[in-house]
Amino acid sequence: WSGLCEAGNSLSMSSFSELKCSICLDVFTDPVSTPCGHNFCKTCLNKCWDNNQTCSCPYCKETFKQRPDLKINTTLREIVDHYKKKSPEKKSVTFSEVLCDFCEERKLKALKSCLVCQSSYCETHLQPHFKVAGLKKHKLMDPVSNLEDYICQKHERPLELFCRDEQTCVCLSCAEVDHKNHNTVPLEEVNVQQMIQDRIKKIQDINHSAEVRKQRNTEKEKAARVELFTDLICSIERCQTEVLEMIELRQKATEKQDQELIEELEEEITELETRNTELDLESLNRTLTHLQNTLHEKLTQTGASIHDKINTQCSTQLFKYNLKWVMTQDIFFNERRLDNKTEGLAIIVWEVSLDVSLDPDTAHPNLVLSDDGKQVRHGDTEQKLPDKLQRFDTWKFYFEVQVQGKTDWTLGVVRESTDRKGKITLNPEDGCWTVNLKKGNEYFASADPFTSLCLSETRQRVGVFVDYEEGLVSFYDVESSSLIYSFTGQPFTDKLYPYFSPGFNNGGQNSAPLIITPVSYNN
Structure with missing residues (x-):
C-alpha cells in the first residue's frame, strides 16, 4: 500500500x-x-x-x-x-464523478466500468454482466470516466495486453499483427509487477531518505545540543564567578564594618575607663572627707586638739586626697574578715594598731609562717599538718602585704564560700578579685578575661581598698600613691576575706616573703 x-x-x-x-x-x-x-x-x-x-x-x-x-x-x-x-x-x-450511464432520474455512482460496452454501471444495472452469458466475457474494471483511454484506437478493442518490448498497452488484434513476435503479457500482470516494483522503489526511497535525514538530523541535533550545553556551562560558570565575587565583597564590607565597630567600642572603653577612674577618685575624696570630719569629732570628744592627734600618728595630709588612706582602709576591714558590719570608719581608725596575723589553720602545707604570723614564704616541701576544712590545699592565698623582692605573687580578696580545695579559678565569677605578678614584670588582673596591666616599675607595697556597699575592690601602689586596677559594680553578698599567695620559690629567686605591714600615716 x-x-x-x-x-x-x-x-x-x-x-x-x-x-x-x-x-x-x-x-x-x-x-x-x-x-x-x-x-x-x-x-x-x-x-x-x-x-x-x-x-x-x-x-x-x-x-x-x-x-x-x-x-x-x-x-x-x-x-x-x-x-x-x-x-x-x-x-x-x-470516486466522486463516475456515475451510472443507465440510471434515468437520480444517477447512482458506478460500481464497475465495462471496456467492451464502453459504459459504467451501478450495482443494479451491472447485474446482467453477471447473468447473461455473452456479457460475462466482457472486461470489467473499477469505474473510470476516461474509458476511451483503455480502448485501442486502431482496432476499437480493450487494451488488455502490455508489450514489454515497446513498453505500451495493446489489444488482442495488435498482439496478433503488429506485436506478433513481441513479449506481451496481460495488463493485470504488468500492473501487479509494476506495483511491486513501485513499492520496492518506494521502500528504497523511504529508507534512503530516512538514512539521510537521520544522519543530517543526528549531526545537527548533536551540534545543537553541544552548543546548548556549552552555553549552559558558560552561564553557570559566569554565575558562579559572580556569586563568589559578591560573597567576597560582602565579606570584606562586613569585616570593615566590624573593624570600625571594634575601634568605636575600644574608644568608648577608653573613655569609660577614664570616667570610671574619675568616679573612683571622686568616691575616695567623698570617703576621705567623711573620715576627716568623723575623726575630727572623735578627737574633739577625747579632749585632745586635732593638731596634736595628727602629729602623733599622721600629718595634715591625712584628710587630703592621699592614697595612703587606701592602705588605712585595707587595714580597717582586716582581722581576717571584711564585711559591711562595722561600727563606723571613724571608730575603726583608732583600731589601726590591731594585731593582724596570718591564720595557720588556713595556710597551705607548703607555706611556712613566721612565729608572729606576720611573714610567709614557700617552703619547697609539704609539712605534715592537720587536714582541716578551712585549710587551702593549693598554692593560692589571700591577704594584703609588702611585696618587695618577689618575682611572683597574687593578692586580693575572696568571698567566704569560695571552694578551698583543688585548683582555684581566679575570676570574679568564682568569688576571687585579685592582682597578680608573674616572671618579675608581668602584672595582670584576674578579670574575665584576664587583663594585662602596663606597669613600668616593680611594686614594693600594694594596698587593697574594699567598699562593700559600692561593690568596689581597688589595688594601689603605696609608694607612688597611684591606682593599679579596680573591680567595680561587684555584687557582694558573702563575707569577704583577704587573699594572697607568695608563689613558688623558683630555686630561691622568689624566696622573699609576703609581709603584712602596718599602716603609716606620715609617709
Missing part, C-alpha cells in the same frame, strides 16, 4: 477502490475495521449502528453479539492521507 498513490504512475484507477467507504462511497475518514475484516469511515459505521437495533457489517451483513470497540486503522489512514496529499484531483474524479 505504501506506493499505491505514487504520482506519475500509469496505474489503473481500479487500484484505489479499496480506499472508498462502502457507506458514503467516498475516501475513508478515520477508517475503522470490523471483526469480519471490512473497512468503513468511523462516523459512517457509528451512525449506521446507532440507527439499528443490531450491530451487523453493512457490507457482508455479519451480525455481532456485542457492539465492537472500534479502533482506527492507522495503516489504512496513513495510506489514505498519502493518497489525498499526492493525488487530490484523481480522488475527486475517480
